[in-house]
Amino acid sequence: MKKTKSLYHGHRFPAVVISCAVRWYFRFQLSLRDIEELLFERGVVVSYETVRRWCEKFGAGFARRVKAARRTPGTTWHLDEVFVSLRGEPYLLWRAVDEHGAELDILVQKRRDKAAAERFFRRVLRSCPVPRKIVTDQLRSYPAAKADIPELANVKHVFVKAAARVNNRAENSHQPTRERERRMRGFRAPKRTQAFLSSFGPIRQHFALKRHLLRASLYRKELAERFAAWHRFTELAQNPSPA
Incomplete structure (x- = not known):
């Protein structure tokens, strides 16, 4: 039987170091230089540029495994868009979450028109089943795009006023x-922002439990399960030593 190559083949640092650095970067509010310092404290001498390359190489793959393993998305989509500035130029960050607050997908686009809304709808549909209900603000691009997508044509569409904070599920997800x-x-x-945020959302949410709703013992148990799952996603069990 042919032996498959390690995910970390060709890297001189142990899998546990690479996995830990990637997790820190997408889970916490840490810069690449912060991670370089934290690793140095633990006896690992590595430059922040190397950490950057690890995050770019492994982040998207880890995020895909996290998304594939989580529970089936809810039947209600909450969609919202927010302006972000990329080198002083305005862009729209489109985001979809379900009724549990789980991020379904994001997309960085230049425009806010029907074509942009349709592009985002189709992107979310590629990874999520057709919803029972869609909740959006009163942007007219949403119903215009939805009407042109057969899978969504008969889905219930609820409009809310952004000022009323009725769509808090989506609006809070931007924080x-x-x-x-x-x-x-x-x-x-735009491309680097899209790549970063596509990994940032799933990996951060994998560990960001609703601690205020859990007893301490239950929180620790759930967190331990999340770490065990992360070890499977990053193949740490199969790569305890340097690749």
Whole structure:
């Protein structure tokens, strides 16, 4: 039987170091230099540029495994868009979450028109089943795009006023992105922003439990299960030593 190559083949650092650095970067409000310092404290001498390359290489793959393993998305989509500035130029960050607050998908686009809304709808549909209900603000691009997509044509569409905070599920989901945007002193290029946020959302949410709703013992048990799952996603069990 042919032996498959390790996910970390060709890397001189142990899998546990790479996995830990990637998790820290997408889970916490840490810069690449912060992670370089934390690793140095633990006896690992590595430059922040190497950490950047690890995150770019492994982040998307880890995020896909996290999304594939989580529970089936809810039947209600909450959609919202927010402006982000990329080198001083305005872009729209489109986001969809379900009724549990789980991020379904995000998309960075230049426009806010029907074509942009349709592109986002189709992107979410590629990874999620058809919903029972869609909740959006009163942007007219949403119903216009929805009418042109056969799978969504008969789905119930609820409009809410943004000022009334009725769509809090989607609006609140932007807060971690805003916090990270400030920590990184703004985003740069659209493609890099899309790549970062596509990994940031699933990995952060995998560990961000609703601690205020759980007893301490239950919280620790759930967190331990999340770490065990992360070890499977990152193949740590099969790679305890340097690749």
